[in-house]
Amino acid sequence: MLAQSPVRTAVIILIAIIVVLLAALAAWTRLKAREIEALYPPTGEMIDVGGYKLHAVHVPRPVGADLPPLVFIHGASGNLLDQAVPFRPRFEGRAEMLFIDRPGHGWSERGGTANDTPDGQADAIAAAMKAKGISSAIIIGHSFGGAIAASFALAHPQMTAGLVFLAPATHSWPGGIAWYYGLTQTPLIGPLFANTLALPAGLSRLESGSACVFAPNPTPGDYISTTAPALVLRPGAFRNNAIDVANLKPYVTRIAPRYPEIKSPTVIITGDSDSVVLAHIHSEGLARDIEGSELVWIRNLGHKPDHVTTDLAVRAIEKVAGKDVDLKAAAATAEAALAADDASCQG
Template sequence: MMIYFLAILVLLVAGLVVWTRIKAREIEAQYPPIGEMIDVGGYALHAVHVPRPERADLPPLVFIHGASGNLRDQMAPFRPGLEGRAEMLFIDRPGHGWSERGGAENQTPGGQASAIARAMQAKGMTKAIIIGHSFGGAIAASFALDHPQMTAGLVFLAPATHPWPGGVSWYYELASLPLVGPLFAHTLALPAGLTRLESGSACVFAPNPKPDDYVDITAPALVLRPQAFRNNAIDVTGLKPYLSRVSPRYREIKTPTAIVTGDSDSSVLAHIHSEGLARDIEEAELVWIRNLGHKPDHVVTELAIRAIEKVAGLDVDLQAAAAMAEAQLANDHAVCPGEVSLEG
């Protein structure tokens, strides 16, 4: 009896592995690379580079996406609003989207920041405003610490930058483990994740409504491919210990900084991260938005652009812009159909 049970189990696991491989290839065919591969020293990062326009009124801009994302997530809202105003680099973080992972150093925000710096140098970008959303905020902060000469300013959007109480979601912990993690990533993660793409994205946006085409435009399904899923899990589970070591150094950052965050963010605790940045970075401007969730990049894009302009030195009243954004969100009451949180 035990032999039959084991045989059925082996067949089930093998079937899930094959199905995952086939489905991952379908996802890749649906969301192919849309940029170029930039060699950063033995491995390549996938990026979309928008050259400097003749009439640029802003310095170069580099956009860093968050956990479970890829460059499409930042390019969708920001490229249309900033086209013709600045040189821009939208980049898949190491091991995400279509970027190669590189070495073990890329398991930390600091390592990923250095990889992004090399990609900038390869495109002739000597200095830029760094814009980081969520997990990308930790990378933006590390970039400013390790590459201050390349940092023209910082814009944090619902950032994850400080250690927090508790841990992370169980599936991140499971997928990051040796042996068990790869097995989970190659069998159950993709079919389970596909059932949660729409509802999980809705939770990230709540209380603001998720755009109907968000999943199609930003391709979060790419993170469900086995190796990408593992990379994402390793990043997320390693974030808190990394921030415990690095966040005390934020007082070293001496660059114009703006932080845009919502009081209804259920993914990252704004009173820990955003308020922590405002406390730690001298003269950083914190912009609180009532009734805003975890996606200021998509929900209050114009305000985020005003923050970029302010950091670039333009005369912008961010608090007045925030009041206008709040008025537009006052009647948002979208409900999260589950719990999705970087902080568990």
């Protein structure tokens, strides 16, 4: 029997090492994902939306409410806590609220392939609203949630009392997406990457990544612990998030020409220092496409008006609800508070 060549032996040993390493990473990922889930358990209820369930926090309409129902849609890599943390305390006693984990995010089930694009997710949110007896609401969408909010208004105009877009991603943009989104959404390599390397790599960048999303504004000290962004690093959620992001550009390229059909009262809040979405494409595009909408530009604001300029967002929601609000004055106050912010992004 002929002996194996040294090269072949080395290759076999290398392959064996890689297999063992991947198996170890997969086992570690499963354990770490369980730790993350134990740290951030569900905080709401599971709502059946037709064959699958969405996790949501529903705040019933209070006695003496002065605002219509409010429905909040989080962005990519997030969950309902990202909107509930800044907004729930501000609207307690004033409005019925629904904070939803988008399909396949947080604790929500993914549902079918219809939820791979914003229109399917908009339909899922509409179904959740109906299940809770909400016939119409102001829809608030941050970032990726902006594309869903716009799709919601197109598909369910009778359920859309108004729209507030916060740093929205709604139009086609030059260039592509981060390499790991493209890799993760592929059929074979994607699940392998999500189940082995994504979680340890993501945990190592959780703080720096959050800093880049907020920059030039500082990240709140308790942001990671209170909004649980680590939930997106679990293999299933990570892959769902990648599919969402990979499908966004072709989807908005197709759907954006329909935005002029939107007739709901609309306010768009955006920052001139947003490094995540190009405000002059997305926010200005919405202001151009939705007749009667109001665009509020904030100097030195990054991608998180929901957390950084919460007061301004509250005022925008009030204005969409029909209250007499001076958004220019509110914007000036917000800008003054941010003038000295110079937090850096090291991502």
